Amino acid sequence: RKEVEQDPGPFNVPEGATVAFNCTYSNSASQSFFWYRQDCRKEPKLLMSVYSSGNEDGRFTAQLNRASQYISLLIRDSKLSDSATYLCVVNIVSGGGADGLTFGKGTHLIIQP
Amino acid sequence: DTAVSQTPKYLVTQMGNDKSIKCEQNLGHDTMYWYKQDSKKFLKIMFSYNNKELIINETVPNRFSPKSPDKAHLNLHINSLELGDSAVYFCASSQVELNYGYTFGSGTRLTVV
Numbered sequence: 001r002k003e004v005e006q007d008p009g010p011f012n013v014p015e016g017a018t019v020a021f022n023c024t025y026s027n028s029a030s031q032s033f034f035w036y037r038q039d040c041r042k043e044p045k046l047l048m049s050v051y052s053s054g055n056e057d058g059r060f061t062a063q064l065n066r067a068s069q070y071i072s073l074l075i076r077d078s079k080l081s082d083s084a085t086y087l088c089v090v091n092i093v094s095g096g097g098a099d100g101l102t103f104g105k106g107t108h109l110i111i112q113p
Numbered sequence: 114d115t116a117v118s119q120t121p122k123y124l125v126t127q128m129g130n131d132k133s134i135k136c137e138q139n140l141g142h143d144t145m146y147w148y149k150q151d152s153k154k155f156l157k158i159m160f161s162y163n164n165k166e167l168i169i170n171e172t173v174p175n176r177f178s179p180k181s182p183d184k185a186h187l188n189l190h191i192n193s194l195e196l197g198d199s200a201v202y203f204c205a206s207s208q209v210e211l212n213y214g215y216t217f218g219s220g221t222r223l224t225v226v
């Protein structure tokens with residue numbers, strides 16, 4: 001079973017629409033959660049952290065359901081510039097160690113004019 | 114002003130050669146990482162390192178070795194390069210206890226011929 005699973009897409013969405021991605025994670029010890037964005041041939045960049053209470057940053061809303069081990073990202077009023085791959089990421093922080101983030105394979109989003 | 118910088122950006126080399134990729138961060142972070150992104154775009158951690166502890170992903174061949182002259186640098190040395198080593202290698206850094214996610218370098222695209 002993969003540690004972080006996402007639908008790879010691609011999701012083809014008209015500009016202005018609302019789109020939602022989900023991911024599931026297998027390790028219940030996961031302690032922190034993020035969405036990263038990766039543009040073609042670029043490095044991943046942090047989009048937002050995900051908190052249990054849900055959090056919003058402009059057009060982006062992230063939700064975490066620890067019981068179901070499920071994370072979501074909602075993008076409202078999508079823009080052409082939102083086209084990218086969205087990576088679901090979890091971190092298992094064990095003591096003072098740094099075991100690294102675990103990345104999903106990403107969901108490819110294409111916003112169409 | 115680049116927060117995490119790695120060089121070179123592109124590296125083309127023959128099988129059997131030994132090569133190094135350099136990484137420097139000016140964020141004052143205590144932990145640095147190397148990730149490999151293969152042709153299927155899957156990001157996988159290779160190493161995490163702070164001044165106390167090196168954590169190695171057990172799947173990484175021992176031809177790969179991280180070298181850290183100081184807290185701000187984590188270089189990646191690869192011996193006896195193989196065709197399968199072709200990938201994009203990303204350096205990243207974080208301040209573990211702050212849990213703000215990672216900052217990535219722009220990547221080194223390694224092609225072994």
